[in-house]
Amino acid sequence: MGSQKITSYRDLIVWKRAMEPVEEVYKLTDAFPKKEEYRLTSQTIRAAISAPANIAEGFMRNTRKDYADFIGIARGSAAELDTLLMLAGRMRYASAESIGQVLGGAEEISRMLNSLRQKLSSSPKTENLKPKTS
Numbered sequence: 001m002g003s004q005k006i007t008s009y010r011d012l013i014v015w016k017r018a019m020e021p022v023e024e025v026y027k028l029t030d031a032f033p034k035k036e037e038y039r040l041t042s043q044t045i046r047a048a049i050s051a052p053a054n055i056a057e058g059f060m061r062n063t064r065k066d067y068a069d070f071i072g073i074a075r076g077s078a079a080e081l082d083t084l085l086m087l088a089g090r091m092r093y094a095s096a097e098s099i100g101q102v103l104g105g106a107e108e109i110s111r112m113l114n115s116l117r118q119k120l121s122s123s124p125k126t127e128n129l130k131p132k133t134s
Contacts, residue, residue, distance in 0.1 A: 009059035014112040018052035018074070021081070021105045028085075028102060032093045040093070044084040050077035051109060068120035071113050078110040 009015050025048035029041045051074045058070025082103060089099045 009056040012055065012059065014109065014116060015052050015055045015059075017105070017112065018055055018078075018109050021102050021109070022048045022052065024102045024105070025081070028088075028094050028098055032088065036093065040084060040088060040091075044081065044088065047077050047081040047084055050074070051081070051106075051113075055113075064120050068117050071117040071120065075110055075113045075117065078106050078113065081106050082110075 004011065006012060025044055029044055032041045032044075054070045054074035054077060058067040058074070061067050061070065085094075085099050085103055085106075088094050089096055
């Protein structure tokens, strides 16, 4: 099995997977009450968007430490999304089934981000985990 060359954050499986819950969150929050538009709805959407956005931004940084830091922020955003979705469930703004589907994806992304952050933090500085940009 050959490995795919990674030339952009768009080539990262974790970025692709992190984009999926964003779409689901947009659909899910459409059903939230209007009174939550500037509260839970907007915060939930921001948390969902933050994970893939931070993966992308970190990938484009110049140092492994910066990249790892942004992956850490993305992990935090995944935990924030988890918490906000749990709250939406408690408030009965969405079904347990629909929330569970998004949470399952968020948990998988969190594990993938944890693995990537460990690799960035522990691998030798000479190992190139991302291509150099000119």
